[in-house]
Amino acid sequence: MKITKVESFVLHVPITPPITDAINAATHWGLAGIRIYTDEGITGYGYTGTTAKGDEMIVETIDRYYGPALIGKDPFMVKEIWDELRFGSMHWIGRAGITHMALAAVDIALWDIMAKAANKPLWQYLGGHKSKKIKAYNTNGGWLNWSKERLIKDVTEIVESGFTGVKIKVGKPDPREDYDRCKAVRKVIGDDVIFMIDVNQQWNINTAMTWGKKLEEFDLYWLEEPLNPDDVMNHRKLADALNVPIALGEHVYSKYAFRDYIHQGAVEYVQVDVTRVGGITEWMQVAGLAASYDLPICPHVGDMGQIHQHLVASTQNAIMLEYIPWIRDIFVEPATVKDGHYVLPELPGASTEIIPAYFDKYRVR
Ligand SMILES: [Mg+2]
Known part of the structure; x- marks a missing residue:
């Protein structure tokens, strides 16, 4: 060819x-x-x-x-x-x-x-691993510009629609507002839904130490991108000091940068994004590296999940996938979640055809 x-x-x-x-x-x-x-x-x-x-x-x-x-x-x-x-x-x-x-x-x-x-669908071409379903967590109800009322309404609807994981944004100028929003969300989703928060690099190490600890009381599944993504050393400090696991990877560009994070114990959920690391070829190398440290992969969806659903479905240590439905309607085979799980694609290819x-x-x- x-x-x-x-x-x-x-x-x-x-x-x-x-x-x-x-x-x-x-x-x-x-x-x-x-x-x-x-x-x-x-x-x-x-x-x-x-x-x-x-x-x-x-x-x-x-x-x-x-x-x-x-x-x-x-x-x-x-x-x-x-x-x-x-x-x-x-x-x-x-x-x-x-x-x-x-x-x-x-x-x-x-x-x-x-x-x-x-x-074959890409997930089978790559050597399918998950013949059942991929757990999805929903990020689309927790944006920082949502009012507290809208936040509560959206996460409630997300859980009612079958999702068993939600993520919200934090990093407000006054962290006490983050605390208040997290408290309200945990209250409405109950104890059985996993709950993640994403700082999008907004904190410095001191804020992260203080507020990371305080927010642990809401039984967070992970704390995402608390600091500047180039700062491996301070992520390591934070990972040592906090009980809540550190998640990051959406701004990490190569297997070498992931190696430094992983080897130093500065990341605990690896969010390698295929659209960031130069594609599927390098993504699989990062996944293998993480596997050798027994670390789970939970990709960030710069692709909005179209490609990552295949990668998660063919990777042993990939455990869950983010869901944001902004662009799904433009695809011939849109990424689809039913009952809180991705429905595996059936058409040949990477689900990228528009x-x-x-x-x-x-x-x-
Ligand atoms: Mg993020």
Whole structure:
């Protein structure tokens, strides 16, 4: 099989209503991606996720460098292609950020092609592990800009709809407000629902020590991204000092950076995101690294779960997957949760193929 043509795209899918966490505000979810065409009639779709800012720079990397380098290549040589792009002309300015997220889009499209060629959903092509269902937890009721009333209403509805895990955002200017919101949420969801909180890097080590300890009384399943994601040392201090486990990974770009976190005991739930680490090829290496430390994988869904459902379903130490339904409607086979669990995809590929009408409707480049 040979790659004959590539085409980049940017889609902006509206988020209704707009959301914030402690450091981000978003009105749209951005998909910066690539369609890869082959001489056997199979087309692969891959994308990375953004807050609809900077995605034009990601596809610029594809248009100028990664795309032309793919022409004539065999998609089944995905790891060789990955190395060539990673260590090619972009290496001087790359290794993380824009270029690495562009690499993720390319890599995902190549795995989509291989699974389609094998006529299998990606989770089976990768060696299926979970023949039943993947537990989903819901993040979409706990945004920081929600009033306390809306927060309570949303998490109540989420639990009533069958979810047994919820996550809310914290990191308000006054942490006493976070405490009040957490207390209210734990009260309405009861003791049996697992409850996570996400600081989105807003705290410093002192705030995290103080308020991490105080919030433990709400029986938190994990404390997510409490500090700057480059600060392994202080995450280690926090992990040693707190009973609540530390979760992070959505801003960690490589297996080397994960190695430092994992080996130092600075992370306890590994949230490696396929759209961040340069795609499926590197994601699987991080998952293997975590497995050797008996650490569970619970990916952050920069892809909104379309690709990660396959990865969790084929990875022994992956235990749960985040659910945010913002963009599901645009896909030929949308990520679907029933009774609090993902329904495993059945169509061949990585569930990245987009319905043409939505592709045209939301395309901005
Ligand atoms: Mg997070």
